[in-house]
Amino acid sequence: MSRFVDRVVLHATAGSGGNGCASVHREKFKPLGGPDGGNGGRGGSVLLVVDPGVHTLLDYHHRPHASAKSGAQGQGSFKQGANAPDLELRVPDGTVVLDADGEIVADLVGSGTQYVAAQGGRGGLGNAALASAARKAPGFALLGEPGDEVELTLELRSIADVGLVGFPSAGKSSLVAALSAARPKIADYPFTTLVPQLGVVSAGDETFTVADVPGLIPGAADGRGLGLEFLRHVERCEVLVHVVDCATFETERDPVGDIEALETELAHYADQLGTSALGERLDERPRLIALNKIDVPDAADLVDMVRADLDERFGWPVYPISTASRAGLRELTFAMAERVAAARAARPVVEATRTVIRPKAIDDAGFTIERDTEISDGFVVRGERPERWIRQTNFENDEAVGYLADRLARLGVEEALAKAGAVPGCPVTIGDVTFDWEPSTPAGAAALLTGRGTDVRLESNERVGASDRKRARAARRAHLSDAELAAGARYSSDHEIDE
Incomplete structure (x- = not known):
């Protein structure tokens, strides 16, 4: 039996970049052919893509881990490593993405909308790309960057123009079935509808969608009953219709009390939600009242008694209907179409997203230096570039370590450490690596290199020139x-x- 899942936790892991290649061109009668190591390929990213053919998050309920492939390593003869393909995960229209802290990071609405859940790592440079006037034949290459690893929560919030709200067994499913071709489950017991049901309705020139969502009871905003499972699916509805059961056997209930109870829950949930993407609070949307089951004589009498009270208490249009005899459905349908058309006309025109370029400040060094609270006399260097360079460095190769020292010196890290009070031998942490700081050659000065894979600052050279x-x-x-x-x-x- 198929299941409807509208909330899952997704563990996404992007692919790592391929390592660069350290190679020297070798050909007969051509000694010292120069470096020819290629760059590594880019790792695949994990993308969330809206697909109109997907209606549930069930796939990610059973398979919550998604991993993209890693890029290929570079090779000699300037051969670049292959880029890994991106992994596209299909999600329903209306999926909201939340991070580990519960903050919304993406609202995926519209077919084809994409969100990069985990960014693939960049490939490392080969020694051919690292050659320079001072380092003509590098004996090392950069490592590929690891891909992002994130934990996201996906929530499905149904997209419908009209939302039907009401107590269990009020006749919401029967109303959707009578107005559209949808066939939700209908039975004579509470909470028959456990998942949202959408139906497409046409009235004149207007075509709109109606959502039949699980029944609501007092305390739903705090999680009682199906609570939040219901309320999440009416957030995007532009028009709300109160479906009231006028033939209920519960003597303590009446139409005015039912609507007041539902409005209390909507107001409570609206306080938690705030202003939505539609520009107004949930409890401020246009309302209609549908008094259902007037085919029952007692229900028809009740409608006549409470109609004036409803007009005085709420002031919303009231439509007596019967899903069994179809009485009043035409009037209700055109009333919903009229308010949907008005909401669409009032909706602001969506403008194309403009590209915003924010240049960095001239005095922005790209890193910061702080005192290490865990290591005595230690310092911590934070910044995108220094941390990325640490991840790219092969610390088993002395020449690669020397190259890292040159990059940090050119960036100004050594000068900033000296100004912060660091002395040779102080522990310095960058990313996941902690080392004893020893000032290297001044930034921009040519380093005298020895054999491949070694560095003059780490090993003395007694060879006569x-x-x-x-x-x-x-x-x-x-x-x-x-x-x-x-x-x-x-x-x-x-x-x-x-x-």
């Missing part, structure tokens, strides 16, 4: 005579011929 060997050779030949120099030249020439 070509210029030193040339000076030593000149010094050895300075005390020789011309005859000795000529003999040495002939010896060198004969030695080359023998070889």
